[in-house]
Structures are given as C-alpha cells and as structure tokens.
Amino acid sequence: MAVFTPVSLxxxxxxxxxxxxxxxxxxxxxSSGIENTNFFITTDRGEFVLTVFEKLTFAQLPFYLNLMRHLAERGVSVPAPIANRDGAIINALHGKPAAIVTKLEGASQMSPAPQHCAAVGAMLARMHLAALDFPLRQPNLRGLAWWNETAPVVLPYLDTAQKLLLNDEIALQNAYAASADYAALQQGPIHADLFRNNVMFDGERLTGFFxxxxxxxxxxxxxxxxxxNDWCIAPDTGVLDDARVRALLDAYHAVRPFTATEQAGWQTMLRAGALRFWLSRLYDFHLPREAEMLTPHDPGHFERILQLRIARPAPPLFQES
Incomplete structure (x- = not known):
C-alpha cells in the first residue's frame, strides 16, 4: 500500500x-496502488474517492478525467469526476494535482468465475466503443516507447537468462509494432490496467471500472x-483458465466483434501485456520511490506469465468458421 502525500481530516x-x-x-x-495517493472520504453528500497525483501533471490529467466523464455520460459505469464551483475537476492539494470522483458500489472480485469474466469482457467492449468519439488524444505512456526506454534501465539488475528474455521480447514487439498488421489493428482510448482490483462487483453484478x-x-x-492476463489465470502460476478466457472473449466479441487481423496478432499481444507489467514491476522493485506505505509487486509474476505466453498458445479470440 502507498501513501506518498499524507492528507489529514x-x-x-x-x-x-x-x-x-x-x-x-x-x-x-x-491500501492499493503504487502510482497515486488515494483516499476514501466521507462528506455530507456521501462517500467519494480523493486522488492526489504523484507522477501525472496538471497538463496530462485532463485526458484521464475527461475520459472518465465522457464514459460516464455514455452509460459506462466508471467514477465520475466532481467539479468544484468554478467547474474545475483538477485542483491543487499540497502543491500536487488532485481530484474527487464518485465511489463505485461493491468490492473487487479477486476469485473470478467465468460469469465475472464475461461481464468484464462485455463492458470492456462497450467502453471501447463509447470512447470512439472522445476528442482528446494521448499515447499510452506505458506503451512501446516506454518499454524501449525502461529496458536498459532494469537490465543491470537481471541475470543472464532474464536479460536474454527481455531483449528478445523487446525485439519481437518492436518488429510487430512496425508491421502492416499492427497498423491495421483497431485503436482508441483504452484502460490499459484492467486488473481484478480495478473492477467492482456487487454480488454477480458488475458495478464499474475504475x-x-x-x-x-x-x-x-x-x-x-x-x-x-489477470482475470483468466491461476494467480500462483499464471496459467490460463480456458473457461474464463472463453467467457471473457466471447462476451467481448458479441458486443464488438474481433477482426481477423486481431486474431493473427493475439498471441503476440498477450506477450506484450505481460512484458509491460514485468517491466514496470522490475522498475518499481529495483528503483522504488519513498512512500509512507509501499509494497512493490513481485516482478517474477509477470516474468512467469511472459514465459508461459511464449511457450503455450492461448485460446483464440474467436472460433473461425
């Protein structure tokens, strides 16, 4: 858990x-997250979430908060930013950007069954479609450019086998990103961090992404x-559960059908998802920031997942006729 900026009552x-x-x-x-400082707050109007942003700047934040507002206005269950009396949704607190958003009902489902994965898949597809007309554009700041910048920083901390794995995967992902198939993939605003602890359920009902x-x-x-790579695995091994994979992908496909080009790139993209979080966890583990409360995630978890995605093909996005 991490609190970088203490805030008292x-x-x-x-x-x-x-x-x-x-x-x-x-x-x-x-008690979750290692990027921002988050609080539950209670006011006369109810419960909300306060976030103090530790890395993101005042200039960067309009993309994220306006995306949330855009999705909420289109019926996607996400926290809605609360504006102050001047209409501002980003305000300074202790000299850092801060925002208040609505609090979702329920709790994270940390032991998902196929029905939970199906609900996540369907809502993820709805979210992608709802964001198509979002006017702001910002690249994924933890995407390919960041992987290329970060790999040399963490390489000195790795053993020989890990260095080989990282260098080979970076080369493969750079080659794929330069291909015509990659350029043909559907694109738009994405969540990019939709782990189990970033989704709320009230019983079997999905109440929102955050x-x-x-x-x-x-x-x-x-x-x-x-x-x-998070919802459909055994957490202790990283092995995919085919029933959960099928439930999530089929539910997504029913809302926003996958393309043949996406099918062709699926195995490579699963590796990309594992690489991204292996790199970020390596960085946080070996180059931690000071915080009042901080427990870095285990980098080995996504190293294992990457190795598994290389060794074992995952179920396809859809069954081709």
Missing part, C-alpha cells in the same frame, strides 16, 4: 469547501490482452 476540511459536498467527516487511505490513470490511446487488442 483538517487538510481536507479546508480544501473541500470549494466543492458543493458539504463538510468533510472522515478520510481513510486506500483507476483510469494508466489510460491512453493504443490498440484495443492490447487492452484485452492485459485484462485476460
């Missing part, structure tokens, strides 16, 4: 007067790959 009580939320009654740090602060414009297929 006294701090909140003065700051929140710019919003039509009444008085602040409670604030509690959220934590859009890794979102960017990239291929929809990458978003699907990242999601499958």
């Amino acid at each position: 006294d701090d909140l009580s003065g700051w929140i007067t710019q919003f039509d939320l009444g008085q602040a009654h409670a604030i509690k740090g959220i 934590d859009f602060y890794f979102a960017g414009c990239d291929t929809w297929l990458f978003d699907v790959a990242v999601t499958v």
Whole structure:
C-alpha cells in the first residue's frame, strides 16, 4: 500500500469547501496502488474517492478525467469526476494535482468465475466503443516507447537468462509494432490496467471500472490482452483458465466483434501485456520511490506469465468458421 502525500481530516476540511459536498467527516487511505495517493472520504453528500497525483501533471490529467466523464455520460459505469464551483475537476492539494470522483458500489472480485469474466469482457467492449468519439488524444505512456526506454534501465539488475528474455521480447514487439498488421489493428482510448482490483462487483453484478490513470490511446487488442492476463489465470502460476478466457472473449466479441487481423496478432499481444507489467514491476522493485506505505509487486509474476505466453498458445479470440 502507498501513501506518498499524507492528507489529514483538517487538510481536507479546508480544501473541500470549494466543492458543493458539504463538510468533510472522515478520510481513510486506500491500501492499493503504487502510482497515486488515494483516499476514501466521507462528506455530507456521501462517500467519494480523493486522488492526489504523484507522477501525472496538471497538463496530462485532463485526458484521464475527461475520459472518465465522457464514459460516464455514455452509460459506462466508471467514477465520475466532481467539479468544484468554478467547474474545475483538477485542483491543487499540497502543491500536487488532485481530484474527487464518485465511489463505485461493491468490492473487487479477486476469485473470478467465468460469469465475472464475461461481464468484464462485455463492458470492456462497450467502453471501447463509447470512447470512439472522445476528442482528446494521448499515447499510452506505458506503451512501446516506454518499454524501449525502461529496458536498459532494469537490465543491470537481471541475470543472464532474464536479460536474454527481455531483449528478445523487446525485439519481437518492436518488429510487430512496425508491421502492416499492427497498423491495421483497431485503436482508441483504452484502460490499459484492467486488473481484478480495478473492477467492482456487487454480488454477480458488475458495478464499474475504475483507476483510469494508466489510460491512453493504443490498440484495443492490447487492452484485452492485459485484462485476460489477470482475470483468466491461476494467480500462483499464471496459467490460463480456458473457461474464463472463453467467457471473457466471447462476451467481448458479441458486443464488438474481433477482426481477423486481431486474431493473427493475439498471441503476440498477450506477450506484450505481460512484458509491460514485468517491466514496470522490475522498475518499481529495483528503483522504488519513498512512500509512507509501499509494497512493490513481485516482478517474477509477470516474468512467469511472459514465459508461459511464449511457450503455450492461448485460446483464440474467436472460433473461425
């Protein structure tokens, strides 16, 4: 868990007067995430989520927060940003950008069954389609360019086999990204971090996606790959559960049919999803930032997933006739 910027109830009580939320009654740090500082807050108007942004800048944040507002206005269940009385959804707190958003009902489903994966797949497809007319554009800041920048930084911390794996995968992903097939993939705003702890369920009902602060414009297929690599695996091994994979992909395909080009790139994109999180976890593990509370994720988890995606083909996106 991470709190980089402590915020007391006294701090909140003065700051929140710019919003039509009444008085602040409670604030509690959220024990997840290693990029931003998050709190549950309680006011006269109910419960909300306060985020203090540790890396993202005032200039970058309009993309994320306006994307959330865009999706919420189109019926996609995501946290809606709360504007202050001047209409601003980004405001300074302790000298850093901060925002308040609505709180979703329910809890994260950490042991998903096929029906949970189907609900996630269908909503992910609806989210992609709903974002098609979103006017702002920003690249995926943890995409290919970042992989190429970060790999040399973490290489000195790796053993020989890990260095070979990383260099080979970076070369493969660069070659694929330069191909005509890659250029033909459907693209648009994506979540890019749709792990189990970024989705809420109330019983069997999916109540929303949240934590859009890794979102960017990239291929929809990458978003699907990242999601499958978390929702459809045995957490201790990284092995895919075919029933959950099929449920998620079939539900997505029913809303937004996959293309033949996406089918052809599916196995490579699953590897890309694993590479992205192996790299970020290597960086956070070996080059950690100071925080009041911080537990870096195990880089070995996504190293295993990458090795598995190389060794074992995953179920196809759809059954070809």
